[in-house]
Amino acid sequence: MFDWVQNIADFIVYxxxxxxxxxxxxxxxxxxxxxxxxxxxxxxxxxxxxGIINSYFPVxxxxxxxxxxxxxxxxxxxxxxxxxxxxxxxxxxxxLFIGFVKGGIPLGVTFSFLVTSPLVNEVAIGLFIGLxxxxxxxxxVLSGIVLGVVSGxxxxxxxxxxxxxxxxxxxxxxxxxxxxxxxSEHQSLSQRIPIIISxxxxxxxxxxxxxxxxxxxxxxxxxxxxxxxxxxxxxKDNLFAVPISTIMAVPMYSNASGVLPxxxxxxxxxxxLGTAIAFMMAVVGxxxxxxxxxxxxxxxKLISIFFGVVTLCIIxxxxxxxxxx
Amino acid sequence: MSKEIKxxxxxCPKCMQTTSIITEVVAENDFDASIEKVExxxxxxxxxxxxxxxxxxxxxxxxxxxxxxxxxxxxxxx
Numbered sequence: 001m002f003d004w005v006q007n008i009a010d011f012i013v014y015x016x017x018x019x020x021x022x023x024x025x026x027x028x029x030x031x032x033x034x035x036x037x038x039x040x041x042x043x044x045x046x047x048x049x050x051g052i053i054n055s056y057f058p059v060x061x062x063x064x065x066x067x068x069x070x071x072x073x074x075x076x077x078x079x080x081x082x083x084x085x086x087x088x089x090x091x092x093x094x095x096l097f098i099g100f101v102k103g104g105i106p107l108g109v110t111f112s113f114l115v116t117s118p119l120v121n122e123v124a125i126g127l128f129i130g131l132x133x134x135x136x137x138x139x140x141v142l143s144g145i146v147l148g149v150v151s152g153x154x155x156x157x158x159x160x161x162x163x164x165x166x167x168x169x170x171x172x173x174x175x176x177x178x179x180x181x182x183x184s185e186h187q188s189l190s191q192r193i194p195i196i197i198s199x200x201x202x203x204x205x206x207x208x209x210x211x212x213x214x215x216x217x218x219x220x221x222x223x224x225x226x227x228x229x230x231x232x233x234x235x236k237d238n239l240f241a242v243p244i245s246t247i248m249a250v251p252m253y254s255n256a257s258g259v260l261p262x263x264x265x266x267x268x269x270x271x272x273l274g275t276a277i278a279f280m281m282a283v284v285g286x287x288x289x290x291x292x293x294x295x296x297x298x299x300x301k302l303i304s305i306f307f308g309v310v311t312l313c314i315i316x317x318x319x320x321x322x323x324x325x
Numbered sequence: 326m327s328k329e330i331k332x333x334x335x336x337c338p339k340c341m342q343t344t345s346i347i348t349e350v351v352a353e354n355d356f357d358a359s360i361e362k363v364e365x366x367x368x369x370x371x372x373x374x375x376x377x378x379x380x381x382x383x384x385x386x387x388x389x390x391x392x393x394x395x396x397x398x399x400x401x402x403x
Contacts, residue, residue: 089339091340092390095375195394202339206338
């Protein structure tokens, strides 16, 4: 599908700039041009499509749906799926958390949403398709959903309500299963489009610098790091690689656009895919900044349990990916 | 007659962008309005929003969870 982009990249590097086919600089630049164009196109399309879906599932509607319907266990899956289509801005995590809990949604279900939302979003999906192909993207999306469901179920079983901060408990006491009047906006698709387009522009404006820098670094690594370089240190047989890279990644934060291009190069140079994906999930899904934000609503004990359970699930996914792929 | 505009947001880039767009629209159209940025999460929660940035005009939440366009703001404030 993207052969024409490769042709453009080849033309610029080998014809216009006349770089030699063997030079590392040529490799790096070719990779950079090809990937930048391909990924920007993919991301734009996917953000737009997800924007349309998301326009029909605003958070208020999701909240009301989850609190009103008895789903016999399926609510974790629904929460996770909504996390996929809802864009995640980490500064919204607290209002969202409180909104959900006020609506009477169980803590575990809320966690399912909170876990899947940052992991599986339009930017990550676009990048994954561009860098790893559709098959791995589907696997990633599924694992993000499963991760959310499993973490949610586990966390729900720990009965952690008592670890919410006093301020939140106050709000809950006064809220009484609040369901805000959700005034459904009956807009036709064509009416929603201008808003969606401006959303696409806003998101792109936010991530383009990171994507470009990420791809640039990836490009340099692509050209200058020898093939199989990492294999000696991090083969599939090294059992400690997965947990160590995951745990290292937890406090780190980068959005998907910055970290994925680099992860792709690491994989191309020999790091097992499972280890790399576990690393990426821990970087994007959990972070020190997020923990700081959550301190307002959760006691440190609750945050640690939350992070601990999710980290464990990520490590397990890492091992599973290494085995399957 | 002066409208009271509040921008709810904990300080991430989106919230700052919203504030600057509103400031521009108010200045360009010479609206009589005050703009206040609410960053304290406890205050924000009083408006029952679930995603930021959010815009409140005279006590009513008019924009939730996204950066409004200049045209939208113009329509809302006139």
